Amino acid sequence: MENFTFYSPTFFAFGKGSESDAGKYVKRFGGSKVLIHYGGGSVVRSGLLDRVKASLDGEGIPYVELGGVKPNPRSGLVYEGIKLGRDEGIDFILAVGGGSVIDSSKAIAMGIPYDGDFWDFYQGKQITEALPVGTVLTIAAAGSEGSGDSVITKEEGMFKRGAGSDLIRPKFSILNPELTQTLPPFQTAAGATDIMAHLYERYLTNSTDVEVTDRLIEALLLTMKHEAPRVIADPNNYEARANIMWAGMVAHNNTCGVGRSQDWNSHAIEHELSALYDCAHGAGLAVTMPAVFKYVMKHNVMRFAQVAVRVWGCQMDFEHPEVTALEGINALQNFLCSIGMPRNFKELGAKEEDIPKLVDVLCHGDGRGGSISGFVTLNEEDCTKIYQMMV
Amino acid sequence: MENFTFYSPTFFAFGKGSESDAGKYVKRFGGSKVLIHYGGGSVVRSGLLDRVKASLDGEGIPYVELGGVKPNPRSGLVYEGIKLGRDEGIDFILAVGGGSVIDSSKAIAMGIPYDGDFWDFYQGKQITEALPVGTVLTIAAAGSEGSGDSVITKEEGMFKRGAGSDLIRPKFSILNPELTQTLPPFQTAAGATDIMAHLYERYLTNSTDVEVTDRLIEALLLTMKHEAPRVIADPNNYEARANIMWAGMVAHNNTCGVGRSQDWNSHAIEHELSALYDCAHGAGLAVTMPAVFKYVMKHNVMRFAQVAVRVWGCQMDFEHPEVTALEGINALQNFLCSIGMPRNFKELGAKEEDIPKLVDVLCHGDGRGGSISGFVTLNEEDCTKIYQMMV
Numbered sequence: 001m002e003n004f005t006f007y008s009p010t011f012f013a014f015g016k017g018s019e020s021d022a023g024k025y026v027k028r029f030g031g032s033k034v035l036i037h038y039g040g041g042s043v044v045r046s047g048l049l050d051r052v053k054a055s056l057d058g059e060g061i062p063y064v065e066l067g068g069v070k071p072n073p074r075s076g077l078v079y080e081g082i083k084l085g086r087d088e089g090i091d092f093i094l095a096v097g098g099g100s101v102i103d104s105s106k107a108i109a110m111g112i113p114y115d116g117d118f119w120d121f122y123q124g125k126q127i128t129e130a131l132p133v134g135t136v137l138t139i140a141a142a143g144s145e146g147s148g149d150s151v152i153t154k155e156e157g158m159f160k161r162g163a164g165s166d167l168i169r170p171k172f173s174i175l176n177p178e179l180t181q182t183l184p185p186f187q188t189a190a191g192a193t194d195i196m197a198h199l200y201e202r203y204l205t206n207s208t209d210v211e212v213t214d215r216l217i218e219a220l221l222l223t224m225k226h227e228a229p230r231v232i233a234d235p236n237n238y239e240a241r242a243n244i245m246w247a248g249m250v251a252h253n254n255t256c257g258v259g260r261s262q263d264w265n266s267h268a269i270e271h272e273l274s275a276l277y278d279c280a281h282g283a284g285l286a287v288t289m290p291a292v293f294k295y296v297m298k299h300n301v302m303r304f305a306q307v308a309v310r311v312w313g314c315q316m317d318f319e320h321p322e323v324t325a326l327e328g329i330n331a332l333q334n335f336l337c338s339i340g341m342p343r344n345f346k347e348l349g350a351k352e353e354d355i356p357k358l359v360d361v362l363c364h365g366d367g368r369g370g371s372i373s374g375f376v377t378l379n380e381e382d383c384t385k386i387y388q389m390m391v
Numbered sequence: 392m393e394n395f396t397f398y399s400p401t402f403f404a405f406g407k408g409s410e411s412d413a414g415k416y417v418k419r420f421g422g423s424k425v426l427i428h429y430g431g432g433s434v435v436r437s438g439l440l441d442r443v444k445a446s447l448d449g450e451g452i453p454y455v456e457l458g459g460v461k462p463n464p465r466s467g468l469v470y471e472g473i474k475l476g477r478d479e480g481i482d483f484i485l486a487v488g489g490g491s492v493i494d495s496s497k498a499i500a501m502g503i504p505y506d507g508d509f510w511d512f513y514q515g516k517q518i519t520e521a522l523p524v525g526t527v528l529t530i531a532a533a534g535s536e537g538s539g540d541s542v543i544t545k546e547e548g549m550f551k552r553g554a555g556s557d558l559i560r561p562k563f564s565i566l567n568p569e570l571t572q573t574l575p576p577f578q579t580a581a582g583a584t585d586i587m588a589h590l591y592e593r594y595l596t597n598s599t600d601v602e603v604t605d606r607l608i609e610a611l612l613l614t615m616k617h618e619a620p621r622v623i624a625d626p627n628n629y630e631a632r633a634n635i636m637w638a639g640m641v642a643h644n645n646t647c648g649v650g651r652s653q654d655w656n657s658h659a660i661e662h663e664l665s666a667l668y669d670c671a672h673g674a675g676l677a678v679t680m681p682a683v684f685k686y687v688m689k690h691n692v693m694r695f696a697q698v699a700v701r702v703w704g705c706q707m708d709f710e711h712p713e714v715t716a717l718e719g720i721n722a723l724q725n726f727l728c729s730i731g732m733p734r735n736f737k738e739l740g741a742k743e744e745d746i747p748k749l750v751d752v753l754c755h756g757d758g759r760g761g762s763i764s765g766f767v768t769l770n771e772e773d774c775t776k777i778y779q780m781m782v
Binding site: 013018255 | 392393394395396397398399400401402403404405406407408409568599600601602603604606607609610611613614617618630631633634635637638641646649650
């Protein structure tokens with residue numbers, strides 16, 4: 001196990017009706033004037049936004065609003081939020097929505113106190129200050145409610161990049177599984193896929209002797225394997241949604257990723273798909289992961305065999321471990337398809353003829369040096385082959 | 392799943408040499424004058440205390456010292472620490488040691504700003520203020536490095552009682568597995584048993600549909616089952632110690648205990664043993680748990696069958712689940728004995744003739760009303776039978 005630090009100081013309020021305490025938590029964590037940031041009409045139509053506002057009113061906390069966050073959130077709205085926040089003297093950002101809204105809120109939170117262009121942080125500049133962020137989560141997926149990460153797409157060039165720091169971990173996150181019950185099945189499944197991807201990205205490690213985190217990841221994968229079909233079968237299954245929601249947070253606050261190298265190449269390869277086609281991130285991951293895993297499997301067959309046996313219930317082929325490893329990858333793909341995720345480029349809406357462009361942006365875009373690194377370093381040729389495997 | 396809040400704002404620095412940053416973290420978390428609290432001679436002899444002091448000196452942070460914490464820490468030293476802290480104008484407590492030292496430090500931290508008797512908090516009074524505590528952990532066991540709990544024994548009556556609040560969660564905890572390598576095997580095994588008990592106490596729930604936390608608990612039990620024998624076989628196995636140390640923290644910071652009722656009757660029944668005989672808490676738990684589990688098994692046979700199958704590798708007897716359930720309890724007991732833990736009263740050093748006294752203090756001591764509650768409510772007759780099963 002490698003040396004590490006771990007800090008997850010987010011306060012979580014979990015359960016039915018918990019959003020009614022939003023105002024109380026904003027006050028507890030020092031907010032006196034709030035920017036409520038959200039996406040489209042669903043938080044308005046469902047009455048959630050009104051309940052959150054009523055909660056702020058109840059504590060006498062003034063607020064301004066900025067809606068319009070789209071999936072794969074864009075830099076344009078972040079600049080708008082930074083200007084609005086400065087003009088209005090905001091000292092707290094309250095994200096009401098899913099990972100996109102939370103990521104956009106984190107970007108605004110680091111942009112407001114920063115003199116330069118907030119995009120600097122998405123190109124590797126260290127974050128040294130950020131306004132506090134709170135969240136009211138509406139989809140179990142990105143894990144942004146408990147993480148120090150944010151992913152934004154820059155319109156100029158359509159680069160999708162990430163920034164990270166403990167400074168942008170939310171001060172509080174309100175997790176009410178009821179709020180996810182109105183999601184369309186496709187969004188629910190895409191969220192579940194994203195959660196499972198966060199687990200696989202941590203599972204694929206070059207660190208040795210990290211059993212405790214291996215076991216924790218397997219525990220959460222087993223949970224997703226059991227709970228995701230339950231919620232697809234019955235969208236109103238509160239218990240299944242609750243299990244998924246907590247799993248999604250633990251999957252990404254790094255409790256199970258400490259002390260080990262991680263992969264994240266599937267995310268990088270997928271990001272170019274959702275940046276170009278604006279597809280759901282989880283749907284892109286469903287197509288990307290099996291291809292990446294088959295391509296890199298030989299780097300550590302035993303690791304793939306382990307997850308095949310422990311999570312997917314495959315019988316270990318001790319004479320041919322690679323058979324078991326591949327069986328586990330196929331089991332993952334079949335599982336994701338069974339909950340409604342696409343299997344290939346065609347089902348995703350991606351085009352084979354775009355592969356050269358995808359590879360170029362992936363390996364060279366925005367300052368990258370011709371390859372992406374992780375479990376295995378992948379160059380342009382590797383990435384081309386991987387995209388071709390998805391066709 | 393039940394509604395819950397979860398807050399674990401402790402900063403963890405994990406790995407080789409991490410204690411050299413103690414001074415840096417005290418400064419980061421606001422300490423300007425420190426009480427270093429520790430136990431016996433081992434932290435002195437090993438040079439650890441000197442390294443911690445050098446780290447404080449390096450940051451220009453003054454300190455006073457209070458050693459002498461014993462296993463099953465006593466109220467007398469807490470009163471002494473409170474007086475010393477007040478006299479010296481201490482604003483930060485740095486615990487260097489195991490769970491006893493950390494629990495004693497937490498008691499001092501809540502006692503210094505409180506006008507009344509600190510024992511009030513161990514009789515149920517709500518904690519509203521406490522000085523910040525940091526820890527340098529020397530044994531993986533109690534989980535106090537990441538928890539909001541503290542257990543103290545009151546000399547008058549030898550009551551062993553717990554207090555809890557997010558306010559006494561450590562600000563930072565330094566976890567260097569190397570520091571545990573000099574522990575005698577018995578202490579290492581007792582620590583492992585304590586960790587496993589923290590997992591079982593959470594596993595035994597009356598809440599339904601809590602798969603995510605069930606799976607996380609099972610993951611940590613599987614880790615302990617694999618890693619504890621490795622470290623008993625080779626005390627210098629850093630990797631095994633590292634896995635155990637992180638498992639011990641996650642087992643007790645409540646990541647895997649949220650949203651579900653918990654048991655803690657094994658702890659209560661054991662506390663009377665370690666209070667009376669001053670035995671190692673983990674050793675007492677090794678004798679207590681199998682008796683308690685066999686006694687309460689019928690309350691939910693399937694729960695015991697589940698852990699038997701998933702953790703202990705038992706084959707499910709679908710016709711007679713109680714056979715599988717019992718097989719799992721026996722597997723736990725045999726495992727604990729295999730790493731050097733006692734099996735019964737005799738091996739623990741407890742006496743059958745003390746049972747009436749143990750039951751009386753357990754069920755009536757310090758304000759209790761004749762029974763203890765948890766997975767199953769146990770009255771005097773139940774507790775008597777359970778103690779008799781341990782003979």
